[in-house]
Amino acid sequence: VVDLLDRKLLFVTGKGGVGKTTIAAALGLLAASKGKRTLVCELDAKGDLAASFEAGPTSFEQRLVVPPDLWAMSMDAEASLRQYLALQLRLGKGAHIGPIARMFDFVASAAPGVREIVTVGKLCWEVRERHYDMVVVDAVASGHIIGQLAAPQAVNQLVHVGPVRQQTAEMMEILSDKSVSGVLVVATPEEMPVTETLELVGRLEAETTVNLAAVVVNRVLPELFSTREEQVFEALSEPTAMAIADAELGGPVQPLLEAARLMVKMRRSRTTHLERLREQLSRGTPVLYVPYLFLRSYGLRATHQIAASLAAELES
Amino acid sequence: MSPRQATRGLEALLAAKEIAVVCGPGGVGKTSVAAAAAAMAAWHQGGKVLVLTVDPARRLADALGLANTTDLAQRVPEEAFRRAGASPRGELWAAMLDTKQSWDRLVARHAPDAATASRILANPLYRNISERFVQSHDYMAVERLYELHSEGTYDLIVVDTPPTRSAVDFLLAPERMADFFTSRLLRLLAAPYRSRFVDVAARPFYYVADKVLGSQFLEDITEFFILFQTMSDGFVARAQQVRRLLSDRRTTFLVVSTLEAAPVHEAEAFMRLLPVKGLNLGALVLNRVLPGYLLAEGLEERAGELGNKASELAERLCSEAMKGAEVSQVARVLHEVGSNFSNIALVARREAGQRAELASLPGTTSSVPELEQDVHDLAGVLSLGRHIWS
Numbered sequence: 001v002v003d004l005l006d007r008k009l010l011f012v013t014g015k016g017g018v019g020k021t022t023i024a025a026a027l028g029l030l031a032a033s034k035g036k037r038t039l040v041c042e043l044d045a046k047g048d049l050a051a052s053f054e055a056g057p058t059s060f061e062q063r064l065v066v067p068p069d070l071w072a073m074s075m076d077a078e079a080s081l082r083q084y085l086a087l088q089l090r091l092g093k094g095a096h097i098g099p100i101a102r103m104f105d106f107v108a109s110a111a112p113g114v115r116e117i118v119t120v121g122k123l124c125w126e127v128r129e130r131h132y133d134m135v136v137v138d139a140v141a142s143g144h145i146i147g148q149l150a151a152p153q154a155v156n157q158l159v160h161v162g163p164v165r166q167q168t169a170e171m172m173e174i175l176s177d178k179s180v181s182g183v184l185v186v187a188t189p190e191e192m193p194v195t196e197t198l199e200l201v202g203r204l205e206a207e208t209t210v211n212l213a214a215v216v217v218n219r220v221l222p223e224l225f226s227t228r229e230e231q232v233f234e235a236l237s238e239p240t241a242m243a244i245a246d247a248e249l250g251g252p253v254q255p256l257l258e259a260a261r262l263m264v265k266m267r268r269s270r271t272t273h274l275e276r277l278r279e280q281l282s283r284g285t286p287v288l289y290v291p292y293l294f295l296r297s298y299g300l301r302a303t304h305q306i307a308a309s310l311a312a313e314l315e316s
Numbered sequence: 317m318s319p320r321q322a323t324r325g326l327e328a329l330l331a332a333k334e335i336a337v338v339c340g341p342g343g344v345g346k347t348s349v350a351a352a353a354a355a356m357a358a359w360h361q362g363g364k365v366l367v368l369t370v371d372p373a374r375r376l377a378d379a380l381g382l383a384n385t386t387d388l389a390q391r392v393p394e395e396a397f398r399r400a401g402a403s404p405r406g407e408l409w410a411a412m413l414d415t416k417q418s419w420d421r422l423v424a425r426h427a428p429d430a431a432t433a434s435r436i437l438a439n440p441l442y443r444n445i446s447e448r449f450v451q452s453h454d455y456m457a458v459e460r461l462y463e464l465h466s467e468g469t470y471d472l473i474v475v476d477t478p479p480t481r482s483a484v485d486f487l488l489a490p491e492r493m494a495d496f497f498t499s500r501l502l503r504l505l506a507a508p509y510r511s512r513f514v515d516v517a518a519r520p521f522y523y524v525a526d527k528v529l530g531s532q533f534l535e536d537i538t539e540f541f542i543l544f545q546t547m548s549d550g551f552v553a554r555a556q557q558v559r560r561l562l563s564d565r566r567t568t569f570l571v572v573s574t575l576e577a578a579p580v581h582e583a584e585a586f587m588r589l590l591p592v593k594g595l596n597l598g599a600l601v602l603n604r605v606l607p608g609y610l611l612a613e614g615l616e617e618r619a620g621e622l623g624n625k626a627s628e629l630a631e632r633l634c635s636e637a638m639k640g641a642e643v644s645q646v647a648r649v650l651h652e653v654g655s656n657f658s659n660i661a662l663v664a665r666r667e668a669g670q671r672a673e674l675a676s677l678p679g680t681t682s683s684v685p686e687l688e689q690d691v692h693d694l695a696g697v698l699s700l701g702r703h704i705w706s
Contacts (some may be wrong), residue, residue, distance in 0.1 A: 016342015017579060048578060141342060142682060143478075158441075191690045193343065222659075224652050232641055232649045241637040248629050250617050255609055256619055259660050260653045262607070264684060294659035298577060 004030050004214055004286065005089065005316060009064065011137045011210070013145040014186030015196040021217045022298065023050035023186045023290070024138035027083065032070035036133035040065075040072035043071040043119065043139050045074040052207070054300045060166070066300075077115045080091060088163065105186045116151035117168070124171045127180065142185070142200045149183070149208045150173060175210050182213025187277065189217055189270035196275045214286040216310075217274065221267040221292050224260055263294045290315040322348035323664065323704035325682055326570070329598045330357050330472060333568045335465060335561070337596065339477045340572035341582040345603040348691045349474035349572045349684075351380060355694065360705070362405035363471030366464065370457060370478040379693045380410040387414035387460075392694070400695035409470065413478070418456040421463075426550030432543060436589055441540040454478060454489035455555075462558045490562070494555040498548070568598030573674075575605060575667035580674065587677050599680040601704055602671065608683060610664035611612045615657065623654035 004010070004027075012024040021042065028040035039062060043050035049072060050058045055065035058072045060079040065072040103201055126135055139145055152175065175181050183204060187197040197215060204212055235241060237257055246254040268305035278287065290309045295302050330336060330353065338350040347369055366389055367380070381393050384486035389411040397404045419438060427433035436442050454477075461475050557701035561567060569590055583600070590597045609615075622629070631648035638646065675681070684703040691697055 015572075017576075018343060021578075039590060048580075054547075060683065098486050113388070188343075207541055222656075224656055225649065229645060229649050230650075232638070232646055232651070233577060235638045235641060236633070236649065236653075238637065241633055243635055245622075245629060248625060248632065249621050251618050253610065253618070255615055256622060256657045259657045262686075263656050264661060294662050296662065 004124070004182075004184070005036070005172065007032065007134065007180065008132075009123060009135050009181040009212060011138070011139040011145065011149070011181075012186060013139045013142050013181045013183060013200070014314060015143075015193045016141045018186045018188045018193050021046075021048040021138045021214050022052055022183070022188050022236070022303065022306060023218060023310075024136050025049060025303045026310055027184070028070055028072075028136045029066060029136075029303055030307040030311055031099065032066060034194055035069065036079060037069050038134045038136065039071045039132045040136045040138065041072070041123065042074040043137060049074065049138055051299065052303045072300050075119050075122070080118045081114075084118060084121060087202050102264075107278060113147075113151045113155050116148045120148060120175075121171060125172045127174055128170070142196045145183070145200070146203050148205055149204075149210050150249075153209070174210065175208075178211035178213075182211045184213050184216060186216045186218055189221075189274045189277075190220045191273055194273040197277065198280050211257065212285060213283060214288055215277070216288045217277070218290045219292040220274075220289050221263065221270060224263055229275070230264075233257075286288045324339050326353055326356070326599055326601075326680065326704050327360070327706045329489040329568060329680060331427055331599070332474060332566075332567040334470075335461065335564075336472065336570055337461075337472045337477065337562070338474060338570045338572060340578040340586065342497055344572050344574045344579050346572045346682075347476045347604065348697070348700055349570070349601050349704065350474050351691070351697050352704060353570065354391075354410075354472070354474040355697045356701035356705045357472050357474070358392075359402050359404040359698070359701075361472075364409060364486060365409045365470060365474070366409040366470040367410060367548060368411050368457075368461060368464065368473060370476050375411035378693065379697060380408075384506050387412055387417050389464075396694045400693070400698050402422070402694075402698060406471070408695045411464075413457055413460055418460050422456075422459060422551075422554075423547065426547035426554070428546050432546055436543050436547075439540050439543065439643055441537065442544075448575045454608045455492070457552070458558050458562065462554075462561050464485050478511060490555040491557040494552050494559075499522060518554040535682075562595075565596065568596050570599050571597065571679075572601045572603055575670045576668065577666075580670045584677070585616045586673060587674075587679070596657045597677075597679045600674060600677070600683065602674075602681065604686045605671075605683045606660065606664045606667055610657075610661050616661055619654045619657035619661070621654075622657075626654065672679075 006127075010027065012020050013021050024040055024042075028038050032038040040049060045058075047057060050056060050065075053065040053070075055063075055072070058065075058074040060076040062071045064070070096278060105132060119282060123135055123137060126132060142149055152168040152171040153225040156165060157173065158167045159168070185197050185200055187193040201212055202249065204210060236245070237255075242253055242257075269311065288310060290313075291305055293302055293305060295305075323474075336350075336353060338346050338353070338519055340346055344528050350369060354365045357363075357367040369377075369380075379396075389409045392410055394404065397408075423436050423442075424433050427436060457475065457478050461473060464470065464473055569700040571583050571587055571590075573579045587597055587600065627643075628645045629650055630643050633646055635639050636642045682704045687700065691700055
């Protein structure tokens with residue numbers, strides 16, 4: 001098993017709404033805190049990545065967001081294509097490739113894989129040129145990630161000669177090398193996120209050559225009581241016990257107990273999904289747990305806390 | 317304010333509609349809400365109600381009788397309602413979306429002849445598009461909806477939308493499809509090879525395409541697009557019809573969200589976009605909402621008090637009521653109850669803040685509490701349904 005932070009290119013994916021962006025941001029922060037020059041790249045520019053660092057909007061131009069080592073960017077497939085063409089056609093900076101770039105939107109929505117290939121191509125290029133020690137990708141959701149990771153292969157099969165064939169072969173090499181690249185799947189302990197995670201893990205193996213680096217279970221609720229404490233808790237809910245507590249607190253204790261019961265139930269309903277995940281993942285897969293954060297809002301502080309949880313999980 | 321106040325249900329809304337499009341950010345429970353709305357309509361309003369789902373959770377699929385994955389509609393047996401303690405006035409039908417099959421049917425419909433249709437179906441680029449092309453899922457969901465609606469078999473169709481990169485993509489799908497078929501690119505690619513170098517403006521495009529992709533691949537693409545363009549008129553007309561159906565008064569949009577920050581942000585943007593696009597926002601369904609009592613006045617102070625007084629209260633409890641319990645253990649439990657309340661109340665307040673922001677937008681709002689179990693049978697579907705219905 002390759003250490004997670006030793007990879008050069010990490011795609012963070014998962015079902016929509018599980019907290020991919022936060023986990024990708026925290027991983028970037030963690031890698032950078034270990035002195036690695038790190039780039040975090042958001043693929044669908046919703047702006048959530050910028051919020052995780054509280055560092056203003058990100059763009060295709062890489063920007064230092066948390067000094068000294070953490071950089072961020074958001075992918076822009078059109079800008080990426082323009083950069084590629086400029087390199088490819090050996091044009092100087094600012095050369096006129098406007099007409100081609102303008103057509104990009106049509107090209108991207110028409111020719112299968114174009115958007116995917118220029119995106120993955122840019123990321124592989126950053127890795128190959130050794131601009132960073134680590135590139136963390138806040139990638140597309142689990143439904144779309146296979147298409148993205150398999151794009152170099154698909155295009156390689158369609159194109160028989162020329163630079164694209166060679167370049168896609170290089171991309172495949174980077175993606176297939178598990179000491180270099182990996183996929184990190186984020187799940188929450190709920191039915192659909194776990195189901196999608198297991199399906200994705202199977203498809204990654206069957207349809208791509210990219211290695212599964214780890215599964216992160218996000219928003220794990222706290223376990224309030226041990227089995228014996230749970231008995232104590234039940235005894236507290238007896239009328240005589242509650243009456244004593246009510247008198248002591250100057251008001252009913254019942255809503256406080258109710259809230260604890262709610263938390264126990266929520267945790268319990270999630271535990272079955274956690275167990276299913278653990279059972280069905282192959283034994284060697286690293287699984288990291290990140291607790292639910294009881295915070296007023298999400299920002300750099302939350303990202304730091306999650307980075308700390310990940311660090312603790314990686315060390316244990 | 318309790319979350320149950322200020323809420324109204326979907327009952328009145330759906331009584332006058334033929335199509336309900338359930339949409340919203342990923343991971344908020346759209347599929348369950350779609351199934352619940354359809355099941356409640358079949359139960360209480362009668363008629364034939366169809367829920368068109370996209371990749372439902374296995375157990376929900378089982379609950380709806382969709383064990384075998386076909387995109388043909390199947391009736392949810394009345395027996396399943398009876399087991400759940402309901403006797404429905406109408407019929408509940410369910411179908412799953414199969415993007416590939418929908419594409420194939422569309423090609424068969426719009427191709428000028430059977431030979432062209434089979435050449436398109438056999439083309440490797442077509443297979444790539446129909447299976448991988450992300451936006452095609454969005455388009456096929458609305459396309460299938462149109463097809464089912466025009467058959468006229470159902471009184472109400474509730475459609476669950478596919479997971480998109482952003483909820484907005486789904487709305488724009490018909491326009492994008494029409495744009496694609498009328499695009500300059502398609503014309504360029506479908507142009508006869510010889511005439512290409514006559515068009516001065518397009519010359520750099522061919523130059524680059526040739527240099528980067530190689531001429532063989534370009535010819536493969538060209539062949540495909542020439543075939544595809546034969547379907548252009550049909551596709552464009554169809555996309556416009558689909559668009560009209562979505563903005564029809566008989567169609568309503570139900571936006572589903574949780575009260576977590578990121579989904580609320582996306583749902584809000586979506587709700588603002590609907591009227592701009594001429595689409596009717598019917599209701600906002602807030603899923604997995606924490607109960608309102610957590611926000612009651614004075615409780616947080618009481619929770620803090622419980623933490624502070626944990627030791628002395630534990631001693632009193634052990635001597636007066638909980639004979640045999642260990643004082644330190646009781647104290648720890650009390651402490652935990654106190655700090656748990658502070659945690660959970662913080663989330664409830666965060667949710668209330670998000671909720672207040674959404675309240676400025678029009679439409680019915682209903683709330684579904686965090687349910688103890690995932691929806692895995694019709695009884696579960698209906699118990700979710702009760703929260704959104706009236």
